[in-house]
Amino acid sequence: MHATLPLLAISSFPALRRRSVETLQVNLGYRCNQSCLHCHVNAGPQRKEEMTAETIEALLAFIAASPEVKVLDLTGGAPELNRHFRRLVVAARQRGLRVIDRCNLTILEEPGHEDLADFLAEHGVEVVASLPCYLEENVDRQRGKGTFDASIRGLQRLNALGYAAPDSDLILNLVFNPQGPTLPPPQEALTAAYREHLGQEFGIVFNDLFTLSNMPIQRFGSMLISKGQFNSYMKLLRGAHRDANLEQVMCRNLLSIDWQGYLYDCDFNQQLGLPLGQAAGKPGQPRLHITEVSAAALEGRAIRVADHCYGCTAGQGSSCGGALGEEVAAAPICGS
Numbered sequence: 001m002h003a004t005l006p007l008l009a010i011s012s013f014p015a016l017r018r019r020s021v022e023t024l025q026v027n028l029g030y031r032c033n034q035s036c037l038h039c040h041v042n043a044g045p046q047r048k049e050e051m052t053a054e055t056i057e058a059l060l061a062f063i064a065a066s067p068e069v070k071v072l073d074l075t076g077g078a079p080e081l082n083r084h085f086r087r088l089v090v091a092a093r094q095r096g097l098r099v100i101d102r103c104n105l106t107i108l109e110e111p112g113h114e115d116l117a118d119f120l121a122e123h124g125v126e127v128v129a130s131l132p133c134y135l136e137e138n139v140d141r142q143r144g145k146g147t148f149d150a151s152i153r154g155l156q157r158l159n160a161l162g163y164a165a166p167d168s169d170l171i172l173n174l175v176f177n178p179q180g181p182t183l184p185p186p187q188e189a190l191t192a193a194y195r196e197h198l199g200q201e202f203g204i205v206f207n208d209l210f211t212l213s214n215m216p217i218q219r220f221g222s223m224l225i226s227k228g229q230f231n232s233y234m235k236l237l238r239g240a241h242r243d244a245n246l247e248q249v250m251c252r253n254l255l256s257i258d259w260q261g262y263l264y265d266c267d268f269n270q271q272l273g274l275p276l277g278q279a280a281g282k283p284g285q286p287r288l289h290i291t292e293v294s295a296a297a298l299e300g301r302a303i304r305v306a307d308h309c310y311g312c313t314a315g316q317g318s319s320c321g322g323a324l325g326e327e328v329a330a331a332p333i334c335g336s
Contacts, residue, residue, distance in 0.1 A: 004163040004221035005272050007230065008307040014246060016303040018265070021295040023071040023254040025267055026051070028060060028082035030259070034068040047077065056084045058261055058291050060091055066295035073254075075267065077100040080116055088172055093123050100126045102175075105154035106147055117154070121161040126171040128210070129155065134197040138179055155204045164205045173208045181224060181233040182212035182242060183315045213237070213311045215268050235309035245317035251303050265303045268311075274304050 006078055029050035051059075062136040063069055070282050072092045079085055079101060092099050101120060108117050115126070121129060133139050139148040159165070163172035174194065178184055191209040216233055224230040255276075256264040264270040275287040276298070 001219065002222040002225040002231070004217050004225070004308075005274075007225075007234075008216070008272070011305060011307040011309070013225050013305040013307060014243070014310045016246065016249065016252065016305060018298055018301045019060070020068050021066065021069060021253065023073055023250075024059075024069055025075060025254055025271065026079075026257045027075050027259050028077065028079040028085060028088075028269065030077045031081050032077040032104070033081070033107055037120065049082065049259050050082055051261075053084055055076070055259070055261040055290070057090055058289075059088070059257065060095075062233060062290050062295070063092065063095060063097065068295055071098045071100065073100040073102070078104055078107045080107050080113060083132055088121075089123055089125060093125075099123070101283075102128050103154075104130050104237040105151040108154040108157060109150055117157050117161055119161065119171055121158075124169060126173070127158060127163060128173045128175060129173045129175075129206075131155070131194075131205075132177040133179070134194050134201075141319045142177070142179060144177065152202050152204070155198070155206070156202065159203075159205060164207050172206045173210060174206050176209060177212045177214055181214070181229050181236070181314060183236065184213055187211040189206055189318060211316070213314060215311045216310055217308055218271050234311070235293075237314045240305075240314035241310050241316065242313055242315070245313040248317065249309075249312050249313075250304070251329045255298065257290055263288045263290060263293070263298075268308055268336060269304055269306075272308065274306065275303070276304065312328060 028045035031050060032047070063072070072088075074085070074088070076082070080103070082088075089099055089101075102231075103120075107113055129151075131139065132142050136148040139151065140146065158170075158172055161170065162168040163170040168277040176184060176190060176194075184190075190211060194206070194209050194259065198206070216224060216230060216237070221230065224233050251266045251269075254266065256267045256270050258264065258270050264274065265276050269275075
């Protein structure tokens, strides 16, 4: 796989500083039952990295000492494959945290996880589900044959449990990624298209749709290099940058924690090996571990930026919660 960091490290991206940490985004491991083309983690069935019980305990201690943290955002890989996933969810909910599971939907049918949907509903876990298109051909091309049908069954099961029902507190949000090196379509218009198609064809309802830009790192970035499209994609992202999006980028209030307990400004920096607190171009400095610092101590620190950060500020902006600003960029819709 081609390395992308050497192409991103020298950057003119604006300087940013951290605010109060409200969200912990925790990567529980890189193992996944899928190997998606757009994956910025390079996750897959053969990956072995997994957060241990000891690191889970350190994470819970960090949460207990950080009352400003309100959200625990669990990601991977497939976070549910971590053997300690359910214990962590229960503990976080008991502490009053809003818990988000970034779910690929097909995990709901994996052997040994048949009761996972019921568990998520029982504990009021918010599900953010990957569905990069509402058309079978596009989803299977990006995520593997049969993925679309399994995803639809997963959504129908979540709906049957009360997710996204009008009178329910169970939240079900969907995530869209472009098929290639383009900006996401306007979020509001695409949400309407998703609602119409999924509702009419499959009787599926959901709360919101998040449109995310593909980051030029890991598997997707390597693919761009192989196809000779990396520079043109970066030109697209830089050219579409909007300063207005800088106020809302997720790294200002989010702390990313890897499977070993080390800290990063965001999940993308984590995958590039750019730990929190290190200056760009200065590797070798000690990494901060979750046992060595409190959330309050991180406020005001400089955020480590590089050229991939333009993926969050281009056009309408992109974050783990979808678009940041107004819909200013036209792009192909899901079905084109």
